[in-house]
């Protein structure tokens with residue numbers, strides 16, 4: 339399986355063969371993950387291990403084996419030094435409901451030892467659009483406001499890197515767009531890097547430059563979005579025939595075909611000349627006396643990349 | 656980690672665990688515990704003896720309060736993700752533990768010490784009555800012991816309700832092991848040893864109603880044993896908390 343996608347020269351986050359289990363439930367299976375600066379998307383189904391991975395990165399969970407580093411430092415042993423440079427919003431946040439929004443931010447500013455906290459708080463509240471809610475108790479906040487407050491408290495310590503676990507869960511579509519817009523703006527203006535975990539693909543398409551796909555505790559694909567889009571791009575065809583192995587053997591001989599793989603009874607061909615290939619397949623199938631069930635070009639959208647990556651995995655195991 | 660962040664954490668704890676109506680309930684229970692003290696003895700010089708009977712009730716209610724308050728702060732904090740949220744900031748685990756423990760301990764001590772101080776008025780005693788101060792100081796090792804046992808249970812079970820039940824059952828079970836009331840295994844027994852000893856020291860005799868005189872080594876054990884056990888339990892709890900998986 340091709341896990342690397344692209345070689346990464348300066349990963350900020352790097353884990354090698356991280357294993358962790360809850361009781362008998364093996365949650366992370368030799369997790370090898372890289373994330374560069376910029377905005378990284380961390381995609382996977384519910385229960386695939388995203389939250390657990392984030393726990394390892396923050397030194398909350400000690401992996402049973404393997405190595406996890408953040409800024410080149412050990413995630414478990416140097417976690418305080420790491421957390422000074424990182425802001426976090428968890429899936430479930432527990433801010434004291436009797437705090438006002440502003441009080442929470444003051445608390446966090448004190449913890450990060452921010453010198454001019456009043457000004458930083460005003461600025462961060464502006465960035466997330468919560469200026470008016472500063473003096474309201476957190477218990478009166480809506481779900482969307484809570485997320486924005488979560489983002490604000492992650493940003494107040496002036497972190498180099500921000501981790502957001504499912505930031506768009508339970509947020510209405512408009513709120514989702516605003517939140518993602520905010521993230522992009524903050525990245526563009528301050529150079530803050532992000533790791534955003536989600537099970538909603540469309541969230542990430544517009545803002546991420548790096549994608550990590552996790553499935554059942556393994557990284558099944560990671561790389562720059564543009565490289566992955568190319569890898570799974572328009573000149574890959576998906577062909578379903580009655581005997582995929584026979585077809586794959588024959589199609590490989592064609593000069594226009596760069597490589598061929600068989601997954602789940604479908605044949606994937608990366609080709610040079612898409613038009614010619616489209617015409618030649620039916621003939622080839624007929625010559626081999628097979629039945630052509632489907633012939634389809636794979637587009638390089640995130641969804642296709644994701645589906646394909648997950649498919650590759652289920653074939654492997 | 657500066658003292659500024661410890662103070663900030665203690666403020667968080669107060670807001671989270673003692674805001675309305677929790678503080679009011681704990682205070683009410685404390686006040687309730689001194690309501691049915693015995694009637695005032697006619698002879699002024701003997702009135703201090705009532706302190707000795709009044710405090711037995713306090714231990715009963717103190718135990719419930721401590722189990723509830725410390726279980727909420729140390730076990731409940733896991734289920735609602737508070738520990739995870741706080742430990743994602745650059746906060747040392749030992750600082751969080753310390754801030755939590757200190758907040759709960761001081762709040763309970765202040766509540767019970769104030770309520771106990773009202774005994775001076777109820778029993779019409781002088782504020783200089785030495786046995787008042789002895790009994791006040793004697794509460795401290797008991798709060799320490801009860802709370803460190805509760806914290807140890809809370810960290811292991813990580814569930815507020817289970818922790819409250821387990822610690823209440825264990826502590827009342829311990830208290831009922833010995834019903835004669837003089838064993839050093841139970842809070843009232845230890846308290847009696849201290850009270851009797853200091854009563855002889857300051858008033859020249861045992862308080863009204865007390866028959867048994869503990870030997871001096873009992874007095875030392877009654878004071879030092881809870882302290883020692885608490886310190887050991889605290890050290891073990893901190894070590895355990897530092898290595899816990901926060902998920």
Ligand SMILES: Nc1ncnc2c1ncn2[C@@H]1O[C@H](COP(=O)(O)OP(=O)(O)O)[C@@H](O)[C@H]1O
Pocket residue numbers: 360361363365382383384385386387388389390391902
């Ligand atoms: N505290 C826990 N105890 C037992 N199993 C857990 C615990 N936390 C997570 N898991 C299991 O680990 C797997 C990964 O969970 P998680 O990391 O939360 O996934 P994700 O965030 O991708 O939805 C799931 O199968 C989940 O049931």
Ligand SMILES: [Mg+2]
Pocket residue numbers: 385388389390429503504
């Ligand atoms: Mg999750």
